[in-house]
Amino acid sequence: MRVTVIGSGYVGTTLAACLADVGHDVTAVDIDSDVVAALNEGRAAIHEPGLDDLLAEHAGNRLRATTEYDSVPDADVTFLAIGTPSRGDGSIDLGPLTAAAEMTGEALAEENDSSPADTGDRHLVVVKSTITPPGVAEVRDALLTGAGGAAVRVELATNPEFLREGSAVHDFQHPDKLVFGTESEWATGRLEALYEPLLSAIGGDVPVVRTDPETAMMIKYANNAALASKISLANDLGNICKQFGIDAYEVMDAVGLDDRIGAKFLRSGVGYGGSCFPKDVDAIRAAAREAGYEPALLDATVAVNDGQPERMLGLLDDHADVAGKRVAVLGLAFKPGTDDIRNSRATPVIEGLQARGAEVVGYDPVATANMRERFPDVEYAESAPAALDGASAALVVTDWDEFAALDDDFDAMADPVVIDGRRIIERREGLVYEGLTW
Numbered sequence: 427m428r429v430t431v432i433g434s435g436y437v438g439t440t441l442a443a444c445l446a447d448v449g450h451d452v453t454a455v456d457i458d459s460d461v462v463a464a465l466n467e468g469r470a471a472i473h474e475p476g477l478d479d480l481l482a483e484h485a486g487n488r489l490r491a492t493t494e495y496d497s498v499p500d501a502d503v504t505f506l507a508i509g510t511p512s513r514g515d516g517s518i519d520l521g522p523l524t525a526a527a528e529m530t531g532e533a534l535a536e537e538n539d540s541s542p543a544d545t546g547d548r549h550l551v552v553v554k555s556t557i558t559p560p561g562v563a564e565v566r567d568a569l570l571t572g573a574g575g576a577a578v579r580v581e582l583a584t585n586p587e588f589l590r591e592g593s594a595v596h597d598f599q600h601p602d603k604l605v606f607g608t609e610s611e612w613a614t615g616r617l618e619a620l621y622e623p624l625l626s627a628i629g630g631d632v633p634v635v636r637t638d639p640e641t642a643m644m645i646k647y648a649n650n651a652a653l654a655s656k657i658s659l660a661n662d663l664g665n666i667c668k669q670f671g672i673d674a675y676e677v678m679d680a681v682g683l684d685d686r687i688g689a690k691f692l693r694s695g696v697g698y699g700g701s702c703f704p705k706d707v708d709a710i711r712a713a714a715r716e717a718g719y720e721p722a723l724l725d726a727t728v729a730v731n732d733g734q735p736e737r738m739l740g741l742l743d744d745h746a747d748v749a750g751k752r753v754a755v756l757g758l759a760f761k762p763g764t765d766d767i768r769n770s771r772a773t774p775v776i777e778g779l780q781a782r783g784a785e786v787v788g789y790d791p792v793a794t795a796n797m798r799e800r801f802p803d804v805e806y807a808e809s810a811p812a813a814l815d816g817a818s819a820a821l822v823v824t825d826w827d828e829f830a831a832l833d834d835d836f837d838a839m840a841d842p843v844v845i846d847g848r849r850i851i852e853r854r855e856g857l858v859y860e861g862l863t864w
């Protein structure tokens with residue numbers, strides 16, 4: 427099939443590369459000419475394991491990139507994979523996506539004008555971006571406004587994406603489920619045909635949920651809200667355990683044996699971050715309020731998450747006054763395996779330390795450059811041992827494997843106070859060690 431993917435970020439590039447890999451003829455579109463140039467050279471502008479290999483193999487034959495929308499009229503399917511950031515109040519900013527939808531409509535209208543004998547084929551435009559259910563109508567309106575009443579038959583569908591940054595290619599190629607939000611059998615059939623080679627390649631039985639466009643997007647939000655809330659529930663229970671002097675991991679390991687609950691996402695600690703959970707939970711809370719419902723449980727999910735860095739700093743206060751002292755922050759990325767610092771728990775931890783007058787020294791194996799832009803005044807060490815050297819305290823924010831191997835390195839600290847937010851430090855003897863929930 428001929429596919430156009432508009433927006434070539436984490437989701438769009440992964441989608442374009444994986445669809446080309448299963449045999450489709452793909453045009454990737456982006457307004458950023460550097461992104462387009464990189465794709466045409468067979469490499470991604472973002473870091474995702476396996477993505478460059480796919481691009482190197484398919485760029486120039488089954489995959490090409492452009493800043494123009496002129497492949498849209500001939501495409502069997504056009505995807506919109508544009509960012510949907512938060513506004514200041516947490517609500518979703520549909521501006522970039524509706525702009526792209528309008529340009530897609532204009533491209534269809536132009537084609538229609540230039541070929542009056544057009545047979546009136548239907549066009550399918552599929553929203554891959556995460557948008558709230560009320561946002562679906564806004565994107566559809568923008569698409570139709572772009573088409574400007576031209577005799578273009580265009581249908582909007584949604585197909586939310588569940589991949590995780592850091593394993594985007596693997597997740598796209600091995601989905602737990604596919605969700606098709608369509609308004610006609612024709613659109614559902616076209617999405618089935620599009621995904622058929624991918625499903626054949628993995629040979630597994632992937633559940634396909636067929637529903638309407640708004641419900642499909644609600645499934646995406648409910649999915650992320652459930653995961654974020656599971657983490658906050660583990661943290662809330664973990665904080666209670668800590669008050670009682672009980673190890674939350676011993677408790678939750680046992681709780682996870684109940685197959686109605688499951689063992690995943692029960693590791694308590696300093697909380698979730700990144701570009702999806704915080705943004706998506708905020709967006710659905712704001713949309714719920716707008717519709718007249720107060721989402722009490724999701725408000726609590728966010729409140730518990732926001733409180734974890736402060737609890738970590740409180741444990742530090744119990745053991746040390748860090749004013750004028752060197753304090754190491756180990757881990758700056760929002761999770762291991764990525765250089766992404768968006769909504770990283772390291773940010774409120776560093777801010778809290780600075781408010782206490784500490785001299786912060788940060789270390790991360792890959793995210794230092796990004797954090798330096800956010801906190802240029804912080805010192806950054808080349809290694810975890812270098813960050814610990816002479817420090818009066820260390821706060822562990824990201825569970826990079828290498829932190830588990832730290833041992834004698836703690837002996838170089840001025841005072842061996844270690845507050846662990848991820849239960850990654852193995853050495854305990856000779857340290858004033860506090861686990862956040864254990």
Ligand code: NAD
Pocket residue numbers: 432433434435436437438455456457458461507508509510522525526529554555556557587588589590591701702
């Ligand atoms: P991103 O910011 O990485 O990429 C968006 C791209 O769109 C950018 O390259 C930008 O230059 C381009 N763009 C903006 N306006 C454009 C226009 N008018 N025409 C063409 N290109 C344009 O975003 P992302 O992380 O890929 O996320 C895209 C959507 O997918 C969001 O709604 C997000 O919530 C959702 N999502 C993201 C993930 C993830 O892990 N990143 C996972 C699932 C769903």
